[in-house]
Amino acid sequence: MLEISNLIKRYGRDEPVLKGLDLTVEGNSVVSIVGASGAGKSTMLRCINRLVEPTSGSIKLNGTELVTLRHAELRRARRKIGMVFQGFNLIDRLTVMENVLAGRLGYVNLFQAITRRYPAADIERAFVLMERVGIAHYANKRADELSGGERQRVGVVRALMQEPEVLLADEPTASLDPRTSEQIMVLLQSLASELSLPVLINIHNVAQARTYTDRIVGLRHGTMIFDGIPSDFDKDALDAIYGGIEAPEDEPAPPAEEVHDGHA
């Protein structure tokens, strides 16, 4: 269970990016976080694994307070938090297998990491997961030789190698074409139930959020203004989240009769 309470993040003396956020995610639910660019989605996700330092507040993962952890304790806690990135963030010059095994870096010692002598159980797990997402035959290929969708699968498998207790996905489909991004969303959805893993997904595509997730959280200017099931996410909610935000000049805001893809 992930419990965020009164989370505040402020850069320097500017207005806070996150203004006292509360969010609880239980079990294997898939939660999508929607909001315009700059609403604080990415900052919130990065506060959870402390790639961004929260200014104040509390984040608890299965009872462990994450905000106050330091050094080795922080690294140990990070092992339990998998993360998938918009730009995949694979090590391009290493093989797919090395990228996948990198998910175990929090568990193995430095010698094992440098010489690539990972425990047999890790290698077995790597093959099982790669087979599950259909990339096992690429094991010895360089990561930069794969297509976007395949690369994101490597990213997902790397995160799952950590044996995470929660999975964070920061716009996992924003760099992919529509078809591939649907596939990745289906994958995240089914992995969540197979591994009974809570998944938090930052996403711009509102239609996909409604189709593939169990719960939608809407952020605007660092505050939560919507929290509910997809069927409750109507036009009013959409307007509240994206409304009044300047669209590019030559594209007048389309009349939103029904909820459309928010590619903004």
Place this chain on the structure above:
Amino acid sequence: MATPEHEESAIPRTWRKPPFIANPLVRYGLLVVLVAYLIWAFGSLPFNWERISEGLPRAARIFGGGFPPTLSRFDLLLTGFTESLQIAIMATLLGVLLSVPFAVMAARNIAPLPIYLLGRAVIIISRSFHPVIVAILFVAAVGFGPLAGILTLTLYSIGFVGKLLAEEIEEIDWGQVEAMRSTGAGYLATLYYAVFPQILPRQVGLSMYQLDSNLRASAVVGIVGAGGIGSTLMNAFGRYDYDFAFAILLVIIAVILASEGVSGWVRKKIW
């Protein structure tokens, strides 16, 4: 077709590149200062024309004595070159290996401030003196011979490769570092996985460049007693063996050309 707001079409519009320095007073003032300085500099430097004209025949004698170059002492030449090559290779290996930790220390994005300052200081110090000056110090410290040469060129390589590598580290794709951190990887594991693969091609290219640069420099530092072909050359001059000295110079040029060709080819292959 008339374009909108098209007025006074009778006068063709002109355009000239705006001057680099906008203020004409400053522009011409600087020019005057520069010319004045050059006149003063040439006027005040002590060129002793009498001595220069006396020296000319001596120069002619040296050049005359150098022709035709002779390889009569081929074994000496070979020994000198072998030593130079060994110095260059040793110094490159040591320098390139040691430059990695210093480059990591001197990269602002992955080193904490005190470490960064230390790393920068090491690189700046090892870059502030020409290898000849460093060689003089090392010859005084460890005596004549190749060890002084190796130490000199190692320091030189650390400075040069370390600086460029540090800049390369500062420009890596940070996403890979974030990805490794988010798995719970420690500092060194992150370095090995997220940083080193990104700078590897650059490091190989720099090593090749440094090898041929060290080969060149090893001839120079030999002149002040740090071993290698430079020492052989100096001895030949000392014995008025100008034809042999000339042969050495020609061979140095040939070797540098060859090594430049090889390193250029290797670097192109890696890129």
